[in-house]
Amino acid sequence: MNTADLFSEYVVPTYGRFNLAIARGRGCRVWDEEGREYLDFGAGIAVCSIGHSHPRITEALTRQSQTLVHTSNLYYNRPQGLLAKKLAGYVGHPGKVFFCNSGAEANEALYKLARKFGNETAPPAPRHNVGEWVETDRNRYEIITFDDSFHGRTLAGIAATGQQKVKTGFQPPVQGFLQVPFNDAPAVVAAITPRTAAVLVEPIQGEVGILPCHPHFLRTLRSICDDHGILLLFDEIQCGLGRTGDWCGWKTLTGDDLMPDAISWAKGIAGGFPMGAVWISNRKTALKKGGDSPLADLLGPGSHGTTFGGTPLACAVAGEVLAVIEEENLLANAKELGAHALRELKALGSPLIKEVRGVGLLIGIEFSEGMSLPGAGSRPPALTLTDLLHAAGLLCVPSGARSLRWLPPLNVTRAEIDEALRIFRGVVLAL
Numbered sequence: 001m002n003t004a005d006l007f008s009e010y011v012v013p014t015y016g017r018f019n020l021a022i023a024r025g026r027g028c029r030v031w032d033e034e035g036r037e038y039l040d041f042g043a044g045i046a047v048c049s050i051g052h053s054h055p056r057i058t059e060a061l062t063r064q065s066q067t068l069v070h071t072s073n074l075y076y077n078r079p080q081g082l083l084a085k086k087l088a089g090y091v092g093h094p095g096k097v098f099f100c101n102s103g104a105e106a107n108e109a110l111y112k113l114a115r116k117f118g119n120e121t122a123p124p125a126p127r128h129n130v131g132e133w134v135e136t137d138r139n140r141y142e143i144i145t146f147d148d149s150f151h152g153r154t155l156a157g158i159a160a161t162g163q164q165k166v167k168t169g170f171q172p173p174v175q176g177f178l179q180v181p182f183n184d185a186p187a188v189v190a191a192i193t194p195r196t197a198a199v200l201v202e203p204i205q206g207e208v209g210i211l212p213c214h215p216h217f218l219r220t221l222r223s224i225c226d227d228h229g230i231l232l233l234f235d236e237i238q239c240g241l242g243r244t245g246d247w248c249g250w251k252t253l254t255g256d257d258l259m260p261d262a263i264s265w266a267k268g269i270a271g272g273f274p275m276g277a278v279w280i281s282n283r284k285t286a287l288k289k290g291g292d293s294p295l296a297d298l299l300g301p302g303s304h305g306t307t308f309g310g311t312p313l314a315c316a317v318a319g320e321v322l323a324v325i326e327e328e329n330l331l332a333n334a335k336e337l338g339a340h341a342l343r344e345l346k347a348l349g350s351p352l353i354k355e356v357r358g359v360g361l362l363i364g365i366e367f368s369e370g371m372s373l374p375g376a377g378s379r380p381p382a383l384t385l386t387d388l389l390h391a392a393g394l395l396c397v398p399s400g401a402r403s404l405r406w407l408p409p410l411n412v413t414r415a416e417i418d419e420a421l422r423i424f425r426g427v428v429l430a431l
């Protein structure tokens with residue numbers, strides 16, 4: 001039985017897969033089962049941040065697996081503590097880290113933080129008519145998110161996500177999420193009610209062909225949240241930890257002066273070893289019962305957890321991946337080569353391309369509306385183009401129906417970017 005047949009017989013068909021079985025990878029390249037080589041500008045959807053089969057990952061996996069793989073969170077383990085310190089250092093503001101296993105799970109921790117905050121902290125003086133609510137009992141639980149956002153596939157994740165296609169078939173939705181237009185500060189203010197606990201935003205939306213927040217919008221969100229006494233949460237799962245050329249994706253847009261109350265990470269954090277994490281600020285928050293607490297300590301013992309969160313193995317690998325990014329100066333590489341790729345893609349000047357947007361090595365190419373591709377039928381243009389690029393030896397990731405993403409490893413070389421540009425240009429100009 002070939003690999004595709006094994007899948008159709010035995011694997012639940014949740015994914016529409018390309019007809020490609022990847023057998024091995026090294027650096028920015030992968031090979032399929034027939035031995036065909038591809039330049040991998042998808043990197044496992046922004047996950048393989050230092051490329052495939054990096055010797056430092058192999059070495060860290062081997063060393064730590066020969067020492068201690070798992071102990072549970074009943075005990076301390078040093079790799080987890082050291083990784084938390086490193087991540088908190090990247091944020092550059094006092095705070096603490098919780099570890100889990102995926103992006104959706106990291107966002108779940110943010111939703112629970114928002115509810116704990118809404119339940120246990122003193123609400124500010126009401127700006128709205130609070131109706132039958134007794135002021136001191138007022139619980140806040142609503143989280144405002146944005147149209148076209150993506151926050152993961154758990155039940156709360158699809159309620160938070162601003163795309164109908166992920167919600168369909170899974171009604172009723174988890175309560176307490178609402179979406180407003182992206183980059184629209186007045187819409188956020190209009191959506192705030194006495195029950196609002198938080199605003200959750202991707203500083204750079206990843207699922208609609210890469211759409212950054214306007215820096216002014218992010219700053220306005222901070223002041224809206226401060227004015228209304230609610231949390232500002234950043235989903236940096238796709239844009240964080242180096243992809244934009246900074247550890248914190250939003251800092252590439254706004255500089256250092258803006259600080260969220262909590263951040264979620266996953267994807268590139270451990271170069272392909274499954275891990276998610278959240279950072280929560282230590283800023284003091286007044287409690288309903290009196291006194292105050294650091295925000296990070298609201299998720300106290302027994303309030304949240306996961307068996308595999310922060311194992312010594314996962315943390316040792318993540319620590320090594322982040323050390324490679326530091327030592328090999330890959331933030332600067334992402335900035336420089338991202339700018340080069342963006343410039344060259346913009347210069348293509350094909351009528352097929354509506355717009356190219358990007359920050360560092362997070363690049364989106366949006367195709368023109370009404371574009372019809374020969375032989376595509378009803379298949380969305382992004383998928384047809386991805387097929388054609390595969391045939392030419394380049395892996396990219398669709399992003400919605402009309403956009404593609406370039407998300408190469410952060411240690412991609414200029415020669416590899418130029419090779420990808422040659423392949424891309426050849427496919428687009430042939431159309």
Ligand SMILES: Cc1ncc(COP(=O)(O)O)c(C=O)c1O
Pocket residue numbers: 102103104105107150151152153202206235236237238239266267
């Ligand atoms: C911005 C963002 N948030 C959340 C997620 C969900 O992460 P995961 O697939 O690891 O659950 C993703 C995944 O694509 C994402 O891009």
